[in-house]
Amino acid sequence: MTTLLQCLSHTPLVGHFDPAPAVLDEVETVIAKARERIATFDPELVILFSPDHYNGFFYDVMPSFCIGMAAHAIGDFGTAAGLLSVPQALAEQCAEAVLADGIDAAVSYRMQVDHGFAQPLEDLLGGLQRYPVIPVFINSVAPPLPSFQRARLLGEAIGRFARSTGKRVLLLGSGGLSHQPPVPELARVEGLMADRLKGSGRYLPADEREARQQRVISAARRFVEDPNSLHPLNPEWDQQFLDTLASARLSDLDGLGNAELSAIAGKSTHEVKTWVAAFAALSAFGPFDAFDRYYRPIPEWIAGYGALAARPLA
Numbered sequence: 001m002t003t004l005l006q007c008l009s010h011t012p013l014v015g016h017f018d019p020a021p022a023v024l025d026e027v028e029t030v031i032a033k034a035r036e037r038i039a040t041f042d043p044e045l046v047i048l049f050s051p052d053h054y055n056g057f058f059y060d061v062m063p064s065f066c067i068g069m070a071a072h073a074i075g076d077f078g079t080a081a082g083l084l085s086v087p088q089a090l091a092e093q094c095a096e097a098v099l100a101d102g103i104d105a106a107v108s109y110r111m112q113v114d115h116g117f118a119q120p121l122e123d124l125l126g127g128l129q130r131y132p133v134i135p136v137f138i139n140s141v142a143p144p145l146p147s148f149q150r151a152r153l154l155g156e157a158i159g160r161f162a163r164s165t166g167k168r169v170l171l172l173g174s175g176g177l178s179h180q181p182p183v184p185e186l187a188r189v190e191g192l193m194a195d196r197l198k199g200s201g202r203y204l205p206a207d208e209r210e211a212r213q214q215r216v217i218s219a220a221r222r223f224v225e226d227p228n229s230l231h232p233l234n235p236e237w238d239q240q241f242l243d244t245l246a247s248a249r250l251s252d253l254d255g256l257g258n259a260e261l262s263a264i265a266g267k268s269t270h271e272v273k274t275w276v277a278a279f280a281a282l283s284a285f286g287p288f289d290a291f292d293r294y295y296r297p298i299p300e301w302i303a304g305y306g307a308l309a310a311r312p313l314a
């Protein structure tokens, strides 16, 4: 097998405000199984699609897509901090191939990433540096957002590159499903917060970082008591989305507009474009089989929480 895919929701609330032990056990079992499968696959290259949450990408320059040539994680919410092991020459070849294929992704030689990248690297791979990883950012929170179609085409281009390497490639998608945590919006803030979103938030003072995290934890507590205190989770849409991916109907999502998705499932649901890109990359290897599907709405984590694996048909 030359490729394996694992998509998984992330949430920085893990360990800060957890669901009941039975739910936690269930999720840990799902993650442990995925981790074991990945260890057996023993990837030579990992390509990780993830969003950011105004920790590394800001409105000074906000790309739709960015491929990391080097990257470091900030360690927000207690996730791992430090350098990722990015194979620079291979990442450069990836960017060349993607641009030659018609997708104008930005590149970064100093990509700053948050829990969106760090959590799957820790939980699924065992750390930031365990395997060589090319990080691929998809803007999922800062309008104007890329469309489902562009995310799919990005994924297909990266998949063609991945296939051309001849390596055992693990494709990871991090984020989603339905959710809307209290991420600030440029159109709704002014003064210091607007300035933070425009770039001064790249190096937050410790007290502001702490206050920011506490705001999210408090919002989660309120959300459990009152599901309308944030945009409600949408298990029905989440399950349909998983059906769409599992049955390889990725282009069915092309017609779903960004405003429509926000209204149906919440403004951070655009993170599912990381899953679409990962599945599109897998599709470049031919027909695939999706398996080990998991889903549960977990309000404590402000997440329609899911997992789905896939591999090429034999």
Ligand SMILES: O=C(O)/C=C/c1cccc(O)c1O
Residues within 6 Å of the ligand: 010, 011, 012, 013, 053, 175, 176, 179, 181, 182, 183, 216, 268, 271, 301, 302, 303
């Ligand atoms: O505030 C943030 O940085 C993001 C929080 C969050 C909460 C729940 C689910 C997610 O995907 C998040 O990124």
Ligand SMILES: [Fe+2]
Residues within 6 Å of the ligand: 010, 051, 053, 116, 175, 176, 268, 271
């Ligand atoms: Fe997120």
